[in-house]
Amino acid sequence: MVFSSLTFLLFFLPLTFLLYFLLPGKLKLLSLTVMSLIFYAWGEPIYVLLMIYSISLNYGMGRLMASHAEAKKQVLIFTVVINLLMLAVFKYTGFFIENINGFFGWRLRVPAISLPIGISFYTFQALSYIIDLYREKFPVQKDLVRFACYITMFPQLIAGPIVRYEDIERQLARPKVSMVNFGKGTMRFILGLAKKVLIANYIGAMFDMLHGQAAGSVLSAWLMTLAFAVQIYFDFSGYSDMAIGLGEMLGFEFMENFNYPYISASVTEFWRRWHISLGTWFREYVYIPMGGNRVSILKHIRNILVVWLLTGFWHGAGWNFIFWGLFYAVLLILDKYVVSRWKLPKGLAVLATFILVLLGWVLFYSDTLGSAFSVYGSMIGIRTPLSDQAGLYALSTYGLPLVLSLFFCLPVMKVLKGTIEKSVPGRVVIYIVMTGLFILTLAALITESYNPFLYFRF
Amino acid sequence: MKKIILYEVAFTLVLAGILVLFLSKKPLNNVMSETFRQSFLEEESAEGMEAWDGLRLRRDFALEEADYEGFVLYGEPDTMSVRIFLVLKCRNEEQTKPAVQAFERYLDRQKEAFEGYGASQMKLLEKAQIYEKGVYAALVIADDPEEWIRLITELTEG
Structure with a gap:
């Protein structure tokens, strides 16, 4: 369902508000979660399965991470790998098989899986939760409804902004509902x-x-x-x-x-102003862990290339997106080391x-x-x-x-x-x-x- | 530690199950509009029908040519004829349902227009068929719509 459809504006939204504002306490978030799942299932119901799996995986592994401090690294690696595997299979299988076929002249069958809408966004949200939980930025979320609401919340479910759990943790416990x-x-x-x-x-x-x-x-x-x-x-x-x-x-x-x-x-400023939530995500979970700019020039250039290769690839399984990412990597490197010296x-x-x-x-x-x-x-x-x-x-x-x-x-x-x-x-x-x-x-x-x-x- | 391994195995197995479920779906063929057009024109029953352009798609179905990957639209020049062969290839599966709804609205309007005086047209409109699979949506109004639907099915699923 899209926000700019009459079904959403005239039926879905009023019903969601009615339930959300009339139901008391915890039922509010439950109603929001159920309505968000309906919103998601509207076009292609079967992909809700994948979302429920993502909720169960990240919630369950988060609980395990909290209760087994000695194995939290193992839990983190497993959860991150499975999340990325899900994304890779559903988003990139076709691209990889087509390229293998093209390169080796093979005729491998391209599976008939279409891209589950919003998978790139909600997977990144789930990853932000599990990585920051490992970093002990917040306590584990024990309430399944609150966690499911974080992953599924329909306003940002399909095309962002990518909301980090850290930013919304307190709001999930007490949404600031008011007329203002x-x-x-x-x-x-x-x-x-x-x-x-x-x-x-x-x-x-x-x-x-x-x-x-x-x-x-x-x-x-x-x-x-x-x-x-x-x-x-x-x-x-x-x-x-x-x-x-x-x-x-x-x-x-x-x-x-x-x-x-x-x-x-400047191009650097452009990326501080465009799709800020994605830029923040890559900076927080890829660029800074790799050393950011506090490394040698060569390593810094490597870091920029890796982040922008991934940013391009995140946007789509196609060579044009990869080159688009690399185009920005080159511009950002030039901006940092050459253009910024010009007045x-x-x-x-x-x-x-x-x-x-x-x-x-x-x-x-x-x-x-x-x-x-x-x-x-x-x-x-x-x-x-x-x-x-x-x-x-x-x-x-x-x-x-x-x-x-x-x-x-x-x-x-x-x-x-x-x-x-x-x-x-x-x-x-x-x-x-x-x-x-x-x-x-x-x-x-x-x-x-x-x-x-x-x-x-x- | 045992508990963790147990959970990891369980989640891996469930994911494997989900992947098998999705990957075992038989893929639809990637059929281009030109293929539909050529196959359609080879049919004897296509005789007398002419190709219509995007303006007609917009006028009759309120669908914008540019929103879709491709389309094939054939009809008869006679304004009293209702015969139509329309195949729409959408850019994604989300577009298929609204396209089918547009076909249904078109059918309803045609039935309203011919009800009461166009017995032969009504006969064709009553047995009109709509095809919907993956990114393909088709509307067939013809003497033998099953024949054309079979043609579409063979191309997309065969």
Whole structure:
């Protein structure tokens, strides 16, 4: 089920709230867990089995780790291996077999397993629990319902933010349910929904149109990549806003996942602002345990390469994602050891970073490396005209919305909202605008076809 | 220590069981739209039908061509004809159910349109068949829909 579906908005969400707010004490979390499992099972019920297994494994092994201090390392290794094995089998089997077949000319059968939605996200959450429990950052969770609620909680289940157990442990014991939080959460949810439905889907249509034409000109190639940059930002940050908003309504505070990434003045800053929860996860559980930056230059470079190879691979079982990760590894190494010594004017640094990010998105949205290089070729005009019919049509049809969307990538609205909401009439204006936005979004949803979130496929 | 090993063995066995359950599923063939198109055109009963484009997919089914990996849509130019051969290859299995719902809505609208005066059309609409498996969804409205459904099944599951 997706947040931007009418089934979710008109049936699932009201019923979940009704149960959650009416039921007392522990039953609240139980109802939230059951509803989250229904939410997860909506598309492909059989994968709930896998989630129940993940809950049982991490809960059970956590209990064992706490009661058998002498063997906690063994328990940790076993649990981490099984979690990663699950992820590897369901996400990467096809990729490995296809590559083996291609390399050796074999004809091994590619198993018919599709990617269980959200597996990358909930597996990383489970890993954060078991690793931090080993590090004794918190006591073991003995309450199965609370633990199951942590793993399954539907707002962040499918596309993050990746919530670390450490950040939510106390909230599970006492969710901060209040009218104020509910109101704030509702506003955040509406904002996220509008980002997805009104901007990401609209600009996504521009990307799809140009993508279908295979970038026949310099103009088309740049417009297509710009459209993708806008689409993926509003799609994913919109989902994160909805998740954070829903969490707030239910009394939970999740970490922020985006902080206006396109105003970054360096690639390093970009990754501090984009998909923050994933970056934090890799820093906490891979980069720092490997020594982080407190090692020799060579080892530091190795650490960056490993983390970004894994980050790329986490995003998908494909060579384009691996190269996308390595692309950022190289940029981050250059940023750290070369570019940071230059004194570039801020505006130029922001523009240069944005162009580099755009080049990265080409690898991300291309199905194969060949098609990515073909787009790069078009971008610099190799055997490609400056403009074509598709590019000019896209510019005339979507040009203004694209510019407006890029404007919304800047923190202007945030500053404006911060100023307006200081006064009572200002707050009333914000409520009216948000209500209007919600109605507009619902109207768009009714006429729209199915539009899944881009990050669901990870 | 014994307890830990026991738990580890138990969890490993359960995971192995789950993996066997998932991996033993027979895979669907990866059939491209072109294959459906060629096989369909080889059928005698396809005579008189013409290929329709994404605009028709949007107009009749409210489905956007770009949202899907591919589609094959054939119909008859005569506005009074209801015969249709539509196969949609989705990008993921989550898209299949909404696609089938779009087919059902189309069928309902057609039945409303022809009910009361189009006896022959109603006959075809009543025996229309919908196919749904993995990433494939198909709608067949024809004199002998089973024949075309068999063709689709052979290509995807055969």
